[in-house]
Amino acid sequence: MSTLGTSPTALLSPGAVRSAVLPVVRQRVCALEPTLARICSYHLGFTDEHGDPSGAASGKLTRAGLMTAVAQGAGLAPEDVRTQAAALELLHNSTLIHDDIIDADDLRRGRPAAWKVFGAGLAILAGDALQALAVQMVVDDPGPGRAEISSAFTEALRLVLAGQSRELTVRLGPDAGIAQYERIVEEKTSALLQCALVTPALRAGKPEHVLTALRGAGRHLGLAFQISNDVEDIWGDPAVTGKPVRGDIGRRNPSFPVLAAFPVSERLRELWHADDAADAHLAEMAGLVEECGGRDEAERRSRGHLESALEHLGRAGLSPAATAELTALFDRIVNRTA
Amino acid sequence: MSTLGTSPTALLSPGAVRSAVLPVVRQRVCALEPTLARICSYHLGFTDEHGDPSGAASGKLTRAGLMTAVAQGAGLAPEDVRTQAAALELLHNSTLIHDDIIDADDLRRGRPAAWKVFGAGLAILAGDALQALAVQMVVDDPGPGRAEISSAFTEALRLVLAGQSRELTVRLGPDAGIAQYERIVEEKTSALLQCALVTPALRAGKPEHVLTALRGAGRHLGLAFQISNDVEDIWGDPAVTGKPVRGDIGRRNPSFPVLAAFPVSERLRELWHADDAADAHLAEMAGLVEECGGRDEAERRSRGHLESALEHLGRAGLSPAATAELTALFDRIVNRTA
Numbered sequence: 117m118s119t120l121g122t123s124p125t126a127l128l129s130p131g132a133v134r135s136a137v138l139p140v141v142r143q144r145v146c147a148l149e150p151t152l153a154r155i156c157s158y159h160l161g162f163t164d165e166h167g168d169p170s171g172a173a174s175g176k177l178t179r180a181g182l183m184t185a186v187a188q189g190a191g192l193a194p195e196d197v198r199t200q201a202a203a204l205e206l207l208h209n210s211t212l213i214h215d216d217i218i219d220a221d222d223l224r225r226g227r228p229a230a231w232k233v234f235g236a237g238l239a240i241l242a243g244d245a246l247q248a249l250a251v252q253m254v255v256d257d258p259g260p261g262r263a264e265i266s267s268a269f270t271e272a273l274r275l276v277l278a279g280q281s282r283e284l285t286v287r288l289g290p291d292a293g294i295a296q297y298e299r300i301v302e303e304k305t306s307a308l309l310q311c312a313l314v315t316p317a318l319r320a321g322k323p324e325h326v327l328t329a330l331r332g333a334g335r336h337l338g339l340a341f342q343i344s345n346d347v348e349d350i351w352g353d354p355a356v357t358g359k360p361v362r363g364d365i366g367r368r369n370p371s372f373p374v375l376a377a378f379p380v381s382e383r384l385r386e387l388w389h390a391d392d393a394a395d396a397h398l399a400e401m402a403g404l405v406e407e408c409g410g411r412d413e414a415e416r417r418s419r420g421h422l423e424s425a426l427e428h429l430g431r432a433g434l435s436p437a438a439t440a441e442l443t444a445l446f447d448r449i450v451n452r453t454a
Numbered sequence: 455m456s457t458l459g460t461s462p463t464a465l466l467s468p469g470a471v472r473s474a475v476l477p478v479v480r481q482r483v484c485a486l487e488p489t490l491a492r493i494c495s496y497h498l499g500f501t502d503e504h505g506d507p508s509g510a511a512s513g514k515l516t517r518a519g520l521m522t523a524v525a526q527g528a529g530l531a532p533e534d535v536r537t538q539a540a541a542l543e544l545l546h547n548s549t550l551i552h553d554d555i556i557d558a559d560d561l562r563r564g565r566p567a568a569w570k571v572f573g574a575g576l577a578i579l580a581g582d583a584l585q586a587l588a589v590q591m592v593v594d595d596p597g598p599g600r601a602e603i604s605s606a607f608t609e610a611l612r613l614v615l616a617g618q619s620r621e622l623t624v625r626l627g628p629d630a631g632i633a634q635y636e637r638i639v640e641e642k643t644s645a646l647l648q649c650a651l652v653t654p655a656l657r658a659g660k661p662e663h664v665l666t667a668l669r670g671a672g673r674h675l676g677l678a679f680q681i682s683n684d685v686e687d688i689w690g691d692p693a694v695t696g697k698p699v700r701g702d703i704g705r706r707n708p709s710f711p712v713l714a715a716f717p718v719s720e721r722l723r724e725l726w727h728a729d730d731a732a733d734a735h736l737a738e739m740a741g742l743v744e745e746c747g748g749r750d751e752a753e754r755r756s757r758g759h760l761e762s763a764l765e766h767l768g769r770a771g772l773s774p775a776a777t778a779e780l781t782a783l784f785d786r787i788v789n790r791t792a
Contacts (some may be wrong), residue, residue, distance in 0.1 A: 149616035151623045212584060218575035237556035239624060240578060244552060245615045247582065251589050252608035255601070264595070266604060270590035277583045284576060285489045358717035 127188050127441050130181055133201075136194055137180040140202035144253065148245055155242035159213055159230040160339050166191045166263025168307065173225045178449055179312040185445060186330065187316035189438020199385055200265060200315050203253040207269065210246035211276055213239055218284070219367065221289060247273065261318040268318060272311035279303025286370070297375055298339060317432075325431075332428035332448075340421035340450045346371035347414050348452065356452065362398045371415065374401075377410030422450050465526050467479035468519055471539075474532055475518040478540035482591065486583055493580035497551055497568045511563045516787055517542045517650040524668065525654035527776020531751060537652050538603060541591040545607065546646055549614055551577055556622070557705070561697060585611065599656040605754050606656060610649035617641025624708070635713055636677060644676025650743030655770075663769075670766035671784075678759035678788045684709035685752050686790065688740050694790065700736045710755065712739075722746065760788050 145156045157163040161172035180201035187197045215221070216229035217236050223229060232380065233238035255262075255270045279300045286296060313330040348357055348374060349364045364371040368388060370378075377384055384404040387397060405411065425446055429439060466474065482787075483494045495501040499510035508585060518539035525535045546584040553559070554567035555574050561567060569577035592607045617638045623635060651668040686695055687702045702709040706726060708716075715722055725735060743749060763784055767777060 149619045151619045152616065214578050218578055236574070238619065239617055240552050240556055240581075241619045241622070243578075244582070244585065245612070247585065248608060248611045248615060251593075252605075252612060255589075255593060255604040255608050258601075262601065263596075266593040267590075270586060270593050273586045274583070274590060277586060278490065279580055281487045281489045281576065281579045283581070284579070391500070 127437055128184055128194050130177075130445075133181045133184045133194070134177055136184070136198055137177060137198070137201045137205065138174065140198055141174075141205055144202065144206070144249060145246075147240055148249065151238060152245045155230050155234050156209075156213075156246055158181055158233060159224070160209060161225065161227075165228075165233045165285035172227055175205070175225065177205055178445075179208055179308055182309065182312040183315055185438050185441045186313050186432075186434065187319070189432075189434030189442070190316050190320040190322060190326075191435075192316055192320050193438070196259065196319055199253050199257045200269075200319075201312075203250040204268070204315070206246045206253070206309065207250035207273060210243045210250060211280070213243035213246065216282070218280070220364075221359070258351075259319060260321060264318040268311050268314055272307040275303040275307035279305070279307070283369070288301070294372075294375055297370065297372060301339050301342040302335055305342045306335045309338050309341075310354050313327030326433060329428050329431035329433075333425045333432065335424035336421040336428060337446055337449065340418045340425060340446075343372045343414050343418040343421065344374055344452070345451050346376070347411060348367055350405065350418075351411065362402055365398050365401050366393045369438050372408035373405050373414040375410075376413040377405040380408040382404075408426050418450060422446060461719075465775055466522055466532050466607060468515075468783075470704070471519045471522045471532070474516055474522070474536055475515060475539045475543065476512065477544055478536055479512075481582075482540065482544070482587060486587065489576060490580050490583045493568055493572050493576055494551075494584055494683040495674055496549075496571060497547060497562070497580070499563065501552060503571045510565055513543070513547070513563065515539075515543055517546055517690050519783055520647065520650040520721050520780070521653055523776050523779045524651050524770075524772065525657070527770075527772030528658040528664075529773075530611040530654055530658050532656055534597065535654050536616050537595045538607075538657075539593050539650075541588040541607065542646065542650055544584045544591070545588035545611060548581045549618070551581035551584065553618070555581075556618070557702075559697070597657060598659060602656040606649050606652055610645040612776050613641040613645035617643070617645070621707070622655050628655030631711075632713055635708065635710060639680040639715070640673055643680045644673045647676045647679075664771060667769040667771075669761045671770065674763035674766060675784055675787065678756045678763060678784075681710045681752050681759065682788050682790070684711055685749060685756070689736075689742065689749065700740055703736050704731045709754075711743045711748035713748075713751040714751040714755075715743040715746035718746040756788060760784060 140160055141160065145160065145162070146153050148156060154163070154167050157167070158165055161170060161174040164170040164172070183197050183201045183204060184194045187194060212224065213230050216224055217231045217239055221229055222232055230242060234242070251266070251269060251273070255266050279302070283300050283304060286300070310331050313334045314327055317326050317330055346364065349359070349371060350362055352361070354361050365374065374388070381404050384401060387404070389399050390397070426443055429442055429446070434442070478577050479498065480500055483498065483500070484491050486494060492501070492505050495505070496503055499508060499512040502508040502510070519523050521535050521539045521542060522532045550562065554562055555569045555577055559567055559636060560570055568580060582591050589604070589607060589611070598669070617640070621638050621642060624638070651672045652665055653666050655668055678698070684702065687697070687709060688700055690699070692699050703712065719742050722739060725739050725742070728735070764781055767780055767784070772780070
């Protein structure tokens with residue numbers, strides 16, 4: 117914390133963020149009870165299912181990258197939020213471990229999901245342990261803004277869980293309109309991005325209008341990302357997404373393109389309500405969604421939210437270098453070019 | 455917080471603790487996302503599976519009772535730790551919701567477990583939400599000792615999860631001896647009791663030797679309670695415990711009486727390793743454990759830990775009235791006479 121308040125010289129590259137944050141993540145995970153450490157290390161790609169070192173992906177560390185860039189743009193050094201950046205990645209991963217159990221998803225980042233390897237019982241505990249560890253790291257870190265940052269983390273977690281529950285309970289049909297969709301995304305996706313953006317500002321003691329601007333940026337970034345993700349789920353390359361194609365349609369999870377196309381096509385509504393997950397059935401629905409303009413509307417709306425996110429970011433008064441870096445990061449997050 | 459530091463007049467009765475803490479629990483649970491609120495309200499006995507009011511049991515609020523008594527013994531008013539007492543009950547209940555899924559237990563307090571009613575997916579989220587809510591309440595409460603109390607809660611949660619994981623991974627056989635058994639109990643059972651006892655002392659700014667005494671009391675209280683609980687699991691009345699009899703033996707979860715009897719009886723070891731959960735098989739094992747002195751040894755050891763807990767309590771320098779009340783509470787917790 118010795119460099120707190122001094123000006124950074126150059127922004128960390130995404131690779132450098134990785135090198136700074138991953139060792140903290142790894143060290144904290146390894147200190148868990150051995151079985152929990154093994155499951156979490158597997159989930160994070162550090163090890164294979166036998167506990168041997170693995171070169172698997174650990175995810176993109178999107179949230180750590182955002183947090184580090186904002187920190188530097190707010191006059192902090194990357195070390196000033198390193199614990200928080202690692203903690204936010206752990207919090208995010210805790211929700212992924214439980215998500216895969218809840219959705220019965222077999223794959224995560226192209227490998228068998230943790231619950232498929234270790235069983236649902238232990239995977240529940242591993243997700244709990246990561247959630248607890250993330251909050252503990254933030255609660256125990258004694259730097260400036262400790263209480264406010266702890267509150268930001270627990271509020272973000274509350275929102276993610278509320279959004280996940282809301283999503284499960286509206287899953288049965290697309291009667292939930294765009295407004296409810298956006299509410300769910302703001303909870304389950306935007307909340308952690310907002311936490312990433314706001315945490316450095318809390319540490320740096322920035323005034324309320326900066327926090328408001330960063331929260332707005334995170335809200336729209338989450339919406340832009342999720343809608344783009346929905347498009348990828350239907351028309352993306354499984355080799356890039358690491359997930360089976362059209363999973364949302366198969367599970368009848370109303371995604372943005374489907375919701376946008378729904379009012380237009382009676383045939384789509386019929387197919388949606390038929391209990392059929394055959395590839396041809398899913399492909400026909402995907403075709404109808406595209407014909408009815410659901411894809412175009414989703415792409416248009418995702419771009420619009422990205423623009424709004426950048427507008428809000430501009431109001432946060434971060435350094436020009438950080439604003440430029442964050443602009444590039446936002447674009448990579450939404451368009452998955454990273 | 456206005457009465458902080460003033461002397462209490464009379465100790466709250468268990469009924470009064472209930473009346474003080476349950477409304478806080480209920481209010482915070484009702485403010486969750488509606489589906490999560492419904493599941494948690496059901497689990498806590500506030501409502502039935504349809505969401506209608508229910509007179510079902512909410513548990514004994516053991517931890518809230520301990521916390522309130524220590525608070526009064528340390529010169530605080532019950533209101534000074536009311537949020538923390540409610541939060542600790544929520545934290546405890548979050549672990550129960552997940553525990554029932556992990557152990558595939560169908561019953562909780564004589565009613566179908568939450569996951570049997572709402573499905574495992576939503577019950578996972580409900581447990582997550584209670585865990586997050588409990589920590590959020592403590593993190594957001596601005597009274598004295600906020601940071602230390604937040605750390606105590608997250609550390610207790612870390613230990614509970616470590617203990618649960620350790621228990622699952624040694625479940626396969628009773629090769630784990632008494633030492634490992636005690637370690638698991640200190641984690642999964644003692645940790646929350648220690649948190650209950652220590653929190654008021656942190657709020658009141660008590661010196662380290664008081665915290666050490668209270669931690670010691672919680673450690674032995676947890677061991678006394680768990681060993682007594684193990685005895686009940688085998689020889690107790692299911693109408694009192696609310697759980698099927700000999701569940702631990704059926705699941706081959708090595709409990710204290712079994713571990714104590716194990717070295718003595720080869721026949722017991724044979725039966726244990728046979729994959730048979732028929733009533734007659736379990737009854738024969740229970741009989742052997744008793745014949746080999748496992749029950750006597752467990753009862754003796756539970757009494758010994760209770761005495762140690764009271765010795766440590768005596769060193770905490772709480773008011774005589776609170777010490778007397780806590781002595782009675784410890785006894786009720788271990789001997790389930792409440």
